[in-house]
Amino acid sequence: MSLTSIIRPFFMPRVRQIARYASETEEIQRGVLRHLVSQAAQTEWGKAHGYDNIKSYEDFAAQVPVSTYEETKGYIDRMRHGEKDVLWKGSVKWYAKSSGTTNDKSKFIPVSAEGLKRIHYAGGRDAVALYLRNNPESRIFDGRTLILGGSHAPNCNLPGSLVGDLSAILIENINPLVNMIRVPKKQTALLSDFMTKRDLIAREAINKNVSNISGVPSWMLSVLDRVLEISGKSHINEVWPNLEVFFHGGVAFTPYRERYKQIITSSKMHYMETYNASEGFFGLQDDPSDPAMLLMIDYDVFYEFIPLEEVGNPEAKAVALWDVETGKNYAIV
Structure with missing residues (x-):
């Protein structure tokens, strides 16, 4: 018996969980949002945006504006200097360097242990x-x-x-x-x-x-x-x-x-x-x-989208995953 045949059964329960994506999209994503909001409620960002009072996606959409990297860069710079509980609980040691901002400068994306x-x-x-x-x-x-x-x-x-x-x-x-x-x-x-x-x-x-x-x-x-x-x-x-x-x-x-x-x-x-x-x-x-x-909708990523034709419009309304329309192009928030 090969090692793979012994290990393979341990992966199959996860395959069955992934199969739920199509039928339980909204339930799964709302659960992800609840988890993220609860984990970040006592951070500076969470306190500033009333995370303690957010009980639903509708609350989140009303209280938390869509922000660009440039608008959060000051928070990230402070995190890189060792400040705790800024955008995420505790301190973050690792930052992934990513290119492609509007200012043609590298982005530094916090990568927490979680x-x-x-x-x-x-x-x-x-x-x-x-x-x-x-x-x-x-x-x-x-x-x-x-x-x-x-x-x-x-x-x-x-x-x-x-x-x-x-x-x-x-x-x-x-x-x-x-x-x-x-x-x-x-x-x-x-x-x-x-x-x-x-x-x-x-x-x-x-x-x-x-x-x-x-x-x-x-x-x-x-x-x-x-x-x-x-x-x-x-x-x-x-x-x-x-x-x-x-x-x-x-x-x-x-x-x-x-x-x-x-x-x-x-x-x-x-x-x-x-x-x-x-x-x-x-x-x-x-x-x-x-x-x-x-x-992949049950990781610690909550998805919102903006219709492609509205990208750049400061009044554009973000759309939750369960409300996207098939065949329509969106930009991920």
């Missing part, structure tokens, strides 16, 4: 759960997982604050049990110089029984090309014959799909897209035949 556990790592576990549901013959746990991420570093002027790519934050804080089946070693995975890192990862992983890989398609492709260079092989499945799935995200996979097919020729290879952003783990490709992703 957020790591209840959002980002939950998404990783669910990706495996749905993959096992879709592939009952999988032997994913009988091999190693190659996880490719970025790097992180302390702020010299903010000694209590650590900043880095979300992927590096996840690797740094991952369950020690996962490290037992993961390659490369943490020291290598968190190197900041990518060319050095790709070479060391390739050399560390080349003789391992790698069954699954995770990362950004462009970065991973560079590592796989290096594996082929070092091994002298033409195809990755000659190096890792038991490789069966690539969990990918961060950038669109379409531009890289053909190249992956060229270097991984195994008919048993699968690809599963995930949407794990600095702000939260939002979606998973639950159906291999459909590129659309399932919105």
Whole structure:
């Protein structure tokens, strides 16, 4: 009996919970909001917006305005200086560096310990759960997982604050049990110089029984090309014959799909897209035949949307998930 066949049943209850999403959307999301409001009620933000008096989504919508990153940046800067109970209870040590603000400057997204556990790592576990549901013959746990991420570093002027790519934050804080089946070693995975890192990862992983890989398609492709260079092989499945799935995200996979097919020729290879952003783990490709992703609605993320045509309108009204209209384009708040 394979290790995967022993572990697989432990993931199936979660698969059944996810199946409730379609029929219990509003109930689940209202529960998420209640939890978040109660946890943040005694923070500066919570007190300023009357969280103690919020009993429903309707109360929340009436009392809490839609805010931009720029409007919350002052709060985040104070958190990075070590202040507690500002936007979230307690202090927050980790900040994911994310680009793309209106000011063309990096955003620093607080990543709390609860957020790591209840959002980002939950998404990783669910990706495996749905993959096992879709592939009952999988032997994913009988091999190693190659996880490719970025790097992180302390702020010299903010000694209590650590900043880095979300992927590096996840690797740094991952369950020690996962490290037992993961390659490369943490020291290598968190190197900041990518060319050095790709070479060391390739050399560390080349003789391992790698069954699954995770990362950004462009970065991973560079590592796989290096594996082929070092091994002298033409195809990755000659190096890792038991490789069966690539969990990918961060950038669109379409531009890289053909190249992956060229270097991984195994008919048993699968690809599963995930949407794990600095702000939260939002979606998973639950159906291999459909590129659309399932919105993950029972993590610590409460969803609101603004119709695309109203983006930029200060009077725009946010719409809860259960009130969105099929076929209409929205921007996530």
